[in-house]
Amino acid sequence: MQEKAFQDFYPDEFSHCYGCGRLNAHGLKIKSFWDGEESVAVFSPEEKYMALPGFVYGGLIASLIDCHGTGTAAAASYRKENRPMDSEPPFRFVTASLKIDFLAPTPLGTALEIRGRVIEIKGKKVVVEAKLSAGKTLCATGTVVAVQLPPSMMAK
Amino acid sequence: MQEKAFQDFYPDEFSHCYGCGRLNAHGLKIKSFWDGEESVAVFSPEEKYMALPGFVYGGLIASLIDCHGTGTAAAASYRKENRPMDSEPPFRFVTASLKIDFLAPTPLGTALEIRGRVIEIKGKKVVVEAKLSAGKTLCATGTVVAVQLPPSMMAK
Numbered sequence: 001m002q003e004k005a006f007q008d009f010y011p012d013e014f015s016h017c018y019g020c021g022r023l024n025a026h027g028l029k030i031k032s033f034w035d036g037e038e039s040v041a042v043f044s045p046e047e048k049y050m051a052l053p054g055f056v057y058g059g060l061i062a063s064l065i066d067c068h069g070t071g072t073a074a075a076a077s078y079r080k081e082n083r084p085m086d087s088e089p090p091f092r093f094v095t096a097s098l099k100i101d102f103l104a105p106t107p108l109g110t111a112l113e114i115r116g117r118v119i120e121i122k123g124k125k126v127v128v129e130a131k132l133s134a135g136k137t138l139c140a141t142g143t144v145v146a147v148q149l150p151p152s153m154m155a156k
Numbered sequence: 157m158q159e160k161a162f163q164d165f166y167p168d169e170f171s172h173c174y175g176c177g178r179l180n181a182h183g184l185k186i187k188s189f190w191d192g193e194e195s196v197a198v199f200s201p202e203e204k205y206m207a208l209p210g211f212v213y214g215g216l217i218a219s220l221i222d223c224h225g226t227g228t229a230a231a232a233s234y235r236k237e238n239r240p241m242d243s244e245p246p247f248r249f250v251t252a253s254l255k256i257d258f259l260a261p262t263p264l265g266t267a268l269e270i271r272g273r274v275i276e277i278k279g280k281k282v283v284v285e286a287k288l289s290a291g292k293t294l295c296a297t298g299t300v301v302a303v304q305l306p307p308s309m310m311a312k
Contacts (some may be wrong), residue, residue, distance in 0.1 A: 013208070016206050017208070017217065021206075038266045048181075048183065049174050049181040051173050051174075051250065052170060052309055053171070053172055058254065059174065059218055059219025062215055062219065062220065062222065063213075063216075064215075066215050067215065094214070094258070094261075095258055098218060098254075098255070098256045099256075100253065100254045100255075106309060151206075152210055152261060153190035
């Protein structure tokens with residue numbers, strides 16, 4: 001794994017996301033890295049993010065897969081162009097669609113691993129499949145259809 | 157609309173969810189009500205839940221649709237049995253799958269309306285379709301497949 005996470009390369013103005021922005025003081029600050037052809041993020045949720053005592057709530061699982069997916073989409077786009085993640089212009093993706101299947105209750109109090117794999121990269125669209133595990137238990141799978149940030153979101 | 161929200165009828169032990177638990181001090185505490193055949197929740201996100209300045213992050217949108225969906229599933233189950241929501245045994249649902257399509261950037265700083273409609277209710281499963289709007293703009297649609305809380309999640 002490399003030292004800096006995908007999200008650490010986001011320009012400041014795109015680093016305020018509650019899920020993955022390093023400049024969001026209240027957010028999750030998830031960090032994604034390459035591990036060969038897969039991307040991986042490890043995250044230990046605070047107890048407040050529970051569904052019931054002992055279990056992670058689904059919205060957090062969706063957030064982790066979503067932001068890991070858009071991060072993976074950006075990293076894969078640099079890879080495809082064979083240029084480093086600190087080169088210009090920067091890639092920043094948002095989510096067009098998100099599908100999560102919750103396969104098993106996700107325990108709180110343990111590190112969760114989210115692994116991503118790019119299954120399509122074409123034009124401004126990248127599709128990432130993700131698996132979220134707690135130890136050896138596969139808790140959720142997801143598909144993120146990520147698209148490059150539209151100009152309408154850059155205007156503000 | 158009635159006074160008490162669907163979530164206000166959840167038993168205490170099922171009221172800790174970050175998205176919808178009235179006993180989670182840090183959570184979103186979303187509140188859902190019937191409006192005829194549809195369920196409706198109105199939510200104004202705090203600024204920290206941004207994707208970029210001025211826009212709501214996708215994980216929050218997923219959370220709102222998710223928890224509004226499971227709440228609607230519970231309320232619909234009482235309706236189907238023609239009994240009030242404070243009667244025993246209580247219904248509490250979790251999400252088996254969640255699909256969100258993000259149609260337009262969701263603005264921050266305005267109330268969001270989430271509307272749900274039950275499209276299937278059968279055995280322990282309820283499928284809810286949801287629309288999330290900001291004013292007249294339809295920002296996201298979602299489908300929640302909700303299932304009754306499995307015994308494995310009650311054990312803790």
